[in-house]
Amino acid sequence: MGTVYAIANQKGGVGKTTTAVNVAACIAEAGFSTLLIDIDPQANATLGLGIAKDTEPNVYDVLSGRCTLEEALADTAIDNLRVVPAHPDLAAANTELPREPGSETRLREALAGTRGEFDYILLDCPPSLGPLTVNALVAADRVIVPVQTEYFALEGLAGLLDTLALIQRELNPRLTIAGMLLTMHDGRTRLARDVEREVRAHFPALVFDTVIPRNVRVGEAPSYGRPVTHHDPHCVGADAYFEFAKEVVRAGART
Numbered sequence: 001m002g003t004v005y006a007i008a009n010q011k012g013g014v015g016k017t018t019t020a021v022n023v024a025a026c027i028a029e030a031g032f033s034t035l036l037i038d039i040d041p042q043a044n045a046t047l048g049l050g051i052a053k054d055t056e057p058n059v060y061d062v063l064s065g066r067c068t069l070e071e072a073l074a075d076t077a078i079d080n081l082r083v084v085p086a087h088p089d090l091a092a093a094n095t096e097l098p099r100e101p102g103s104e105t106r107l108r109e110a111l112a113g114t115r116g117e118f119d120y121i122l123l124d125c126p127p128s129l130g131p132l133t134v135n136a137l138v139a140a141d142r143v144i145v146p147v148q149t150e151y152f153a154l155e156g157l158a159g160l161l162d163t164l165a166l167i168q169r170e171l172n173p174r175l176t177i178a179g180m181l182l183t184m185h186d187g188r189t190r191l192a193r194d195v196e197r198e199v200r201a202h203f204p205a206l207v208f209d210t211v212i213p214r215n216v217r218v219g220e221a222p223s224y225g226r227p228v229t230h231h232d233p234h235c236v237g238a239d240a241y242f243e244f245a246k247e248v249v250r251a252g253a254r255t
């Protein structure tokens, strides 16, 4: 039965999608059967894997009950990696889901029949704690929280942890925090080094060892519709994501 990881942080632009796409690609490349579900209406993960954002059926159809998750699976150019694409219309789910009692468990129910086919399932969340992210957190076993090493890094993290605790208590007792991942780190700046120190001091034992550096190749890979690990497998960004994927797999095996 596959382990489900939600990649979540209500802040935008912290590296959620980049992490979801690249970790999925690294894990798939290591031979694990991997599924990435894009639940952000911006569909950046979908596009970043070279898939059109008007693909039908997609995750909106799954969450609305128009098709099964199995029917919405799409192949990617990467062996062992399949995706359930997002669609801009998915934004409507933010108003539709709350009108339907019990809709927090839609994704979990949709996954029930498919989990067994995959070793790893990654959920790329939108930048909010709205109904789509709640659906992801209810379906997930573990959460990875990307944190950009910038001045406001700690801002909002306490609120996110409160939300995770609430979901754990009320809706998904299995949920655990895999850890926080420091992203877009510029080791030449004192600010980035200070932020790293501060986040590690604030959340001891909760921050992954691997740090993802700011790297031009990581930023440009999505415009080619591929993960950086395929765009330029030997750049420092790709190296860091390979290291991080290993850390995730190792940590998962321990628990």
Ligand code: ADP
Pocket (backbone or CB within 6 Å): 011, 012, 013, 014, 015, 016, 017, 018, 019, 044, 127, 183, 184, 185, 212, 213, 214, 215, 216, 218, 219, 220, 222, 237
């Ligand atoms: P989120 O999904 O949290 O909104 P993204 O993963 O889309 O964040 O990242 C925001 C922007 O930063 C994107 O343009 C992405 O390509 C870029 N980016 C992410 N990580 C890096 C990195 N390590 N180095 C350079 N650019 C990055």
Ligand code: MG
Pocket (backbone or CB within 6 Å): 016, 017, 018, 040, 044, 125, 126
């Ligand atoms: Mg994103």
